[in-house]
Amino acid sequence: MHITEGFLPPLHAAAWTALALPFVVVSARRVHRLMQDQPQIKLLLAASGAFAFLLSALKLPSVTGSCSHATGTGLGAILFGPSVMALMGTLVLLFQTLLLAHGGITTLGANVFSMAIVGPWIAYAVLRGTQQLGAPLALSVFLAAMLGDWATYLTTAGQLALAFPDPVSGIAGSFIKFASVFAPTQLPLAVIEGLLTVVIVNFLREYSGEELQNLKFPPQALATEGRS
Amino acid sequence: MKARNGGLLVLAAMLAVGSVLIGSRQEDAEFAGTDGQAMEAVTALNPDYQPWFELLWEPPAEIASGLFALQAALGAGVLGYYLGFRRGQAHGRQKRPDAGD
Numbered sequence: 001m002h003i004t005e006g007f008l009p010p011l012h013a014a015a016w017t018a019l020a021l022p023f024v025v026v027s028a029r030r031v032h033r034l035m036q037d038q039p040q041i042k043l044l045l046a047a048s049g050a051f052a053f054l055l056s057a058l059k060l061p062s063v064t065g066s067c068s069h070a071t072g073t074g075l076g077a078i079l080f081g082p083s084v085m086a087l088m089g090t091l092v093l094l095f096q097t098l099l100l101a102h103g104g105i106t107t108l109g110a111n112v113f114s115m116a117i118v119g120p121w122i123a124y125a126v127l128r129g130t131q132q133l134g135a136p137l138a139l140s141v142f143l144a145a146m147l148g149d150w151a152t153y154l155t156t157a158g159q160l161a162l163a164f165p166d167p168v169s170g171i172a173g174s175f176i177k178f179a180s181v182f183a184p185t186q187l188p189l190a191v192i193e194g195l196l197t198v199v200i201v202n203f204l205r206e207y208s209g210e211e212l213q214n215l216k217f218p219p220q221a222l223a224t225e226g227r228s
Numbered sequence: 229m230k231a232r233n234g235g236l237l238v239l240a241a242m243l244a245v246g247s248v249l250i251g252s253r254q255e256d257a258e259f260a261g262t263d264g265q266a267m268e269a270v271t272a273l274n275p276d277y278q279p280w281f282e283l284l285w286e287p288p289a290e291i292a293s294g295l296f297a298l299q300a301a302l303g304a305g306v307l308g309y310y311l312g313f314r315r316g317q318a319h320g321r322q323k324r325p326d327a328g329d
Contacts (some may be wrong), residue, residue, distance in 0.1 A: 002263045006279030007270055047310035054303025057296055063250040065257030066265060099295050101286040102263070160266060164273045174273060181269055185262045188247055195240040199233045206229045207314040 001071070001114050001156040001182070002096065005104025012163045017109025020086075023117050027086035034080065044204075044211050048076035049088045051200065056092050056115075060192060062185040070193035071152050074145030075200055077120030078127045079217055089116020114155035123148030128219060137218050141201045146194035153182040 008016070035042055055072030062068060076085045090112050096102040103111050127144040131137070161175035169176075204212060212218070251257050270277060287295060 004263065004267050004279070005283045006281035007267055007277075010280060043310055043313070047307050050303045050306035050310070052303070054300055054307060057299035057303060059261065059296075060244055061248045061251055061259050063247045065251040065254035065259060066262055067259045068262040095299060098284065099287065100292055100299070101283050104281065104283060106281045156266070160270060164270050164277070166273060177269060177273070178266055181266045182262050188243055192240045192243050195236045195243075199236050199240075202229050202233050202236075203311060203314075207311075207318045 001111065001152050002093075002103040003107040003110050003156060003159065005097075006106060007104070008107050008110055008159070008163050010106075012159070013106045013109065015109075016107075016113050016159065020109040020112040020117060023083070023086040024090050024112065027083050027088075027090075030081075030083050031087050034084065038214055041211055041214055044208065044215075045076075045080065045084070048079055049091070051075045051197075052085070052088055052092050053095075055193060055196070056096070060189050062188050064184045066185050068153075068182070068185045068189055070189055070196075071115050071119050071149050072193065073115060073119045073152075074123035074148040074193065075197050077123045077148065078141060078144050078197075078201075079204075079212075079215055082117075082120040082124040085120035086112065086116045089120070092116075110159050111156075114152045114159065118155045119148040119152035122151035131219050137205075138198050138202070140218075142194040142198050144194075145197035146190040149190035149193045150183075150186060153186045154179060157182055 031045070034045065052072035052075070055070040057069070059067045059069050071089075073085045073089050076088055090108075093103055093108060093111050093115065097104055097108060123144040126147050127140050130140040130143055135143075157175055157178035160178045161171050164174055165171045166173040166177065248259075251259065286292075
């Protein structure tokens with residue numbers, strides 16, 4: 001999902017940056033407030049950021065004979081809410097841009113939008129939605145992380161399609177082209193991301209009950225508490 | 229929790245290993261990154277497109293792999309610290325004699 005430096009026309013690059021910026025500012029404020037109001041969850045916040053750091057560094061092989069990487073932003077989104085991850089994801093992407101030549105400064109806005117905004121929001125929405133339908137928590141978490149990962153890559157495909165429409169079939173045709181570069185590789189990788197996120201959440205439910213209570217996670221537990 | 233998590237981790241590892249095995253059968257399977265392939269698709273669609281901005285710094289290949297390892301190590305280190313800390317705390321609570329439940 002890293003659009004390489006210079007690979008978005010200036011107007012597109014500027015537009016995505018302008019679109020992503022308010023999310024990152026709100027995110028920074030939210031992280032700041034969270035750390036002031038609940039200093040005891042700093043450690044879990046750091047761990048969620050570390051999860052994204054770790055997963056986005058792992059280039060995983062796929063059945064298609066190509067490689068890609070997970071995003072790791074689903075975990076933080078379902079624990080702290082989606083807005084927190086915009087800042088975390090930006091930090092990850094900055095590290096990769098400046099030190100690893102992955103992504104770029106001009107494309108940072110677009111990459112933040114796909115990985116640190118769309119992915120986390122989709123993950124969060126899927127978690128809430130499936131919980132309301134009464135799905136088991138592990139299944140909800142799995143679907144949230146997996147679909148958040150896919151959503152990130154589809155967003156990248158959309159961004160590229162908008163910038164580079166196919167001369168014959170237009171934006172739609174171009175979107176299909178870019179999506180078909182990412183999708184087959186990302187399918188199994190997103191499943192791996194989903195499984196790893198469930199592993200961490202299982203661990204947290206066993207050993208970090210207090211923190212989860214402070215975060216009102218899982219959302220279902222909140223509802224039953226409210227009733228009693 | 230332990231058995232279930234163990235199973236999930238094995239499943240994740242099997243998916244990764246299975247992917248390599250299946251992927252290697254593909255023709256010209258070099259396990260290239262999809263990000264790079266997408267940029268090739270851009271150039272295929274738009275042969276005239278010239279990237280208008282260059283990377284500020286590109287690490288030499290060996291250093292890049294080291295920095296990738298550093299990123300993973302930092303992530304795994306902090307995550308591992310947290311998990312070990314909480315687990316130790318929980319076990320400590322259990323072992324205390326006054327722990328009634």
